[in-house]
Amino acid sequence: MSVPAAADRSVHDLVTDVALYRQQFRRYLRELEWVDEWHRAAFTSAEDGLSFDATVLSRLYAAGWNRYGWPAEAGGLGGDEIHRAVYYEELAYAMLPIPAQQWTLETLGPALIRFAPALAAQYLPHYLEGSEWWGQSFSEPESGSDLASLRTRAVDDGDGGFAVNGQKIWTSQGPTAKRLVTLVRTSTPESRHRGLTMLMIDADSPGVTVRPIALASGRRELAEVFFDDVRVPADRVVGEVGGGWAVAMYLMQYERGMYGYAVLNKVLTELGKLRADMAERGSSATSRERFAQVYIDVACAQARTATTVRKLANGTAVGPESSIDKLLFGTAEKAVNDLALDLRRDWMIAGVGPDNPAELDTLRAEWWYSRAATVMGGAAEVQRGIIADHLLGLPREKR
Amino acid sequence: MTSTTDESWPMIEDAVYRLFSELAGKNPGEHIAIGPRLVELGWSDIEAEYPIESCELLFRAQGQSLAQTDCLDRAMVAELSTLLDDPVNGIVLPNPAHGYAPGSDSDRVTGIVLGPLDGRGRLVVPVSGPMGTVSIGVVDAGELTGQRLNTFDPSVYWTSVSGLLSTPVRDASTEWNRAIAAAHRALATELVTLADRTLRIAVEHVSVRVQYGWPIGAFQSPRHALADAWARLEGARALLDESWRYGGRLSAQSAKAAAGRVHRAVTDAALQVCGAIGLTSEHELHRYVARGFQIDSLCGSYRQLEAQLAERLFDIYSPGRALPAITAWD
Numbered sequence: 001m002s003v004p005a006a007a008d009r010s011v012h013d014l015v016t017d018v019a020l021y022r023q024q025f026r027r028y029l030r031e032l033e034w035v036d037e038w039h040r041a042a043f044t045s046a047e048d049g050l051s052f053d054a055t056v057l058s059r060l061y062a063a064g065w066n067r068y069g070w071p072a073e074a075g076g077l078g079g080d081e082i083h084r085a086v087y088y089e090e091l092a093y094a095m096l097p098i099p100a101q102q103w104t105l106e107t108l109g110p111a112l113i114r115f116a117p118a119l120a121a122q123y124l125p126h127y128l129e130g131s132e133w134w135g136q137s138f139s140e141p142e143s144g145s146d147l148a149s150l151r152t153r154a155v156d157d158g159d160g161g162f163a164v165n166g167q168k169i170w171t172s173q174g175p176t177a178k179r180l181v182t183l184v185r186t187s188t189p190e191s192r193h194r195g196l197t198m199l200m201i202d203a204d205s206p207g208v209t210v211r212p213i214a215l216a217s218g219r220r221e222l223a224e225v226f227f228d229d230v231r232v233p234a235d236r237v238v239g240e241v242g243g244g245w246a247v248a249m250y251l252m253q254y255e256r257g258m259y260g261y262a263v264l265n266k267v268l269t270e271l272g273k274l275r276a277d278m279a280e281r282g283s284s285a286t287s288r289e290r291f292a293q294v295y296i297d298v299a300c301a302q303a304r305t306a307t308t309v310r311k312l313a314n315g316t317a318v319g320p321e322s323s324i325d326k327l328l329f330g331t332a333e334k335a336v337n338d339l340a341l342d343l344r345r346d347w348m349i350a351g352v353g354p355d356n357p358a359e360l361d362t363l364r365a366e367w368w369y370s371r372a373a374t375v376m377g378g379a380a381e382v383q384r385g386i387i388a389d390h391l392l393g394l395p396r397e398k399r
Numbered sequence: 400m401t402s403t404t405d406e407s408w409p410m411i412e413d414a415v416y417r418l419f420s421e422l423a424g425k426n427p428g429e430h431i432a433i434g435p436r437l438v439e440l441g442w443s444d445i446e447a448e449y450p451i452e453s454c455e456l457l458f459r460a461q462g463q464s465l466a467q468t469d470c471l472d473r474a475m476v477a478e479l480s481t482l483l484d485d486p487v488n489g490i491v492l493p494n495p496a497h498g499y500a501p502g503s504d505s506d507r508v509t510g511i512v513l514g515p516l517d518g519r520g521r522l523v524v525p526v527s528g529p530m531g532t533v534s535i536g537v538v539d540a541g542e543l544t545g546q547r548l549n550t551f552d553p554s555v556y557w558t559s560v561s562g563l564l565s566t567p568v569r570d571a572s573t574e575w576n577r578a579i580a581a582a583h584r585a586l587a588t589e590l591v592t593l594a595d596r597t598l599r600i601a602v603e604h605v606s607v608r609v610q611y612g613w614p615i616g617a618f619q620s621p622r623h624a625l626a627d628a629w630a631r632l633e634g635a636r637a638l639l640d641e642s643w644r645y646g647g648r649l650s651a652q653s654a655k656a657a658a659g660r661v662h663r664a665v666t667d668a669a670l671q672v673c674g675a676i677g678l679t680s681e682h683e684l685h686r687y688v689a690r691g692f693q694i695d696s697l698c699g700s701y702r703q704l705e706a707q708l709a710e711r712l713f714d715i716y717s718p719g720r721a722l723p724a725i726t727a728w729d
Contacts, residue, residue, distance in 0.1 A: 018728060092721055092724070094721070095721050268721070268724075272721045275712065278713070279713055285709070288709035288710070288712075289705050289706050289709045292705045292709035295708070296638075297634075298725075299725045300637060302725045302726055303637035303640065304634050304638075306726040307640070324629070324633045324634070327627070327630045328630055328633075328634045384622065384623040384627060385623075385626070388623070388625065388626045391629060392602050392629055393606075394625065395614040396617060397617055397618075397622060398613050398617040
């Protein structure tokens with residue numbers, strides 16, 4: 001593993017002093033030669049976007065910046081979740097797009113480190129340097145919100161490993177993901193959440209077929225994955241056999257706290273760009289007031305997810321209260337994209353505006369993708385049910 | 400705020416809660432000068448030990464108990480104290496129609512006083528100057544004329560005041576900004592507490608009210624309405640906590656706006672699920688609803704604050720500049 005340009009001594013200082021990390025990363029971004037290229041980056045396909053973002057990751061990795069907040073054993077330079085929060089904040093401060101691979105990294109990375117340190121040591125460094133990324137393959141055609149009903153099966157392959165058969169769907173970045181962290185059933189269907197196991201499966205394994213799914217924007221953001229007698233060695237189990245649900249629940253804390261915090265920084269940047277448009281082209285007082293309202297919604301969601309990030313950083317388990325985070329950041333992300341749609345109506349609806357087809361296509365794709373914010377990772381309805389049961393203590397729902 | 404973990408803090412919290420509920424119970428509707436009662440608790444030591452938490456606690460206790468005290472006056476005056484030669488007893492607040500900009504000028508006092516005017520002693524008067532500057536003067540309550548306002552919450556005693564300002568004023572722009580930020584945090588805390596009480600009343604109601612053979616809290620739509628309201632309330636509370644922890648005008652203003660808006664949202668959900676009984680005077684829900692409306696209107700309602708925030712966000716715009724960040728980590 002390469003040691004970044006900075007000497008070890010200063011790495012140590014940046015690990016122990018997050019304010020110093022912020023300051024130096026900010027300076028790095030300010031002085032970055034290729035920053036205009038990064039600012040202007042807009043593409044008309046998900047694949048091109050990810051490919052550019054992979055280059056960004058490789059450069060940040062070489063300079064060390066995206067390695068803070070990750071343990072040395074997994075290719076990082078040390079530090080905790082707060083370093084990662086500051087990393088996202090500084091990208092937002094510079095109004096730079098966050099490399100899209102980071103979304104799944106924030107959900108899968110911590111779970112792998114916790115439950116499969118050997119796999120994390122082997123593969124996470126490649127993720128950080130942008131040479132590979134992974135998909136989260138949990139949902140199935142018949143198992144969406146009701147995840148514990150999933151049917152993809154893994155059985156003993158007679159060789160110490162597993163043979164996997166079944167189908168997954170809605171895997172984000174699935175079309176280009178190199179590995180799939182897959183929740184499978186290793187016991188009877190009646191075992192519900194007790195009979196599940198998490199496996200890390202290479203997307204190029206014989207028997208794996210990945211079919212990209214184009215969203216309404218035309219972008220192939222998601223994938224459907226078919227497993228036909230796919231052999232998976234025993235050392236690809238994440239956690240215990242039969243312990244897949246625990247891994248999924250651990251991962252959810254990060255999906256709701258850390259991922260939420262990161263995505264709100266992206267949302268804040270989008271809001272900042274919208275402000276620039278409004279300031280330069282003029283806007284009504286009503287639009288500006290709605291803008292302020294949405295800004296406050298983002299602020300509330302960000303403050304809330306920050307409390308969760310603090311808990312994660314000091315090792316406090318996050319329980320059902322993270323459903324609040326999920327509901328707030330999903331709603332805020334949609335609100336920002338709705339505001340952008342309404343205030344850039346001519347451009348978004350009729351293409352009348354700046355002559356930048358890739359940027360327009362990206363904005364439209366963002367609007368479509370943002371609709372998933374209250375669907376994926378547990379629909380808003382599921383989150384409300386959790387809040388009603390576990391936080392408000394309401395009577396169990398009559399079904 | 401949840402950061403205080405040492406063992407004496409819960410006892411302090413308890414004592415303050417007891418004090419406020421005693422005040423509210425014994426003297427419903429009366430406006431109370433809290434100072435002497437706080438002295439009995441050894442407040443100056445408590446304030447020295449827990450400078451932020453102690454202030455926040457007062458407004459939580461006030462919201463919880465519905466007591467009416469001069470806590471807000473005290474919190475604001477504390478920020479202006481370096482400019483005051485002699486102690487004062489209260490402050491003339493901007494008229495609710497004007498947001499948080501003082502309505503007084505260097506000759507005339509216009510504004511409101513929380514509580515009756517009689518016997519209020521010396522009052523600080525913030526005065527609007529050119530270019531958004533603010534000065535302060537001091538006036539004796541006896542020199543002002545006051546009229547009790549006809550308030551939405553009839554249990555609230557607010558007085559509209561006017562009169563001449565005969566004493567010289569001194570510049571207080573910086574201090575006034577701090578006083579307003581303190582007021583925004585304080586009022587937001589009271590609002591969030593009122594919203595919390597409102598929501599808990601609704602939760603209790605739907606848990607026991609049976610229709611079609613089930614508690615109505617077992618039906619999806621009231622469950623989801625209350626869960627949504629709770630999530631939004633927790634969002635506003637988190638922003639408010641950030642604001643207490645790290646200070647700042649913009650964050651205090653945003654927190655107050657968020658608290659006011661969320662109080663309305665919680666009110667809507669609670670009034671709906673409590674049905675007709677929740678609209679009656681015998682039910683306690685209206686107290687928390689109506690009090691929240693009053694508190695929201697002080698130092699800028701959520702609508703006024705959102706409009707002012709909008710103005711501010713566009714004033715500070717420059718190309719390539721990000722929106723102000725919200726959280727801090729150290």
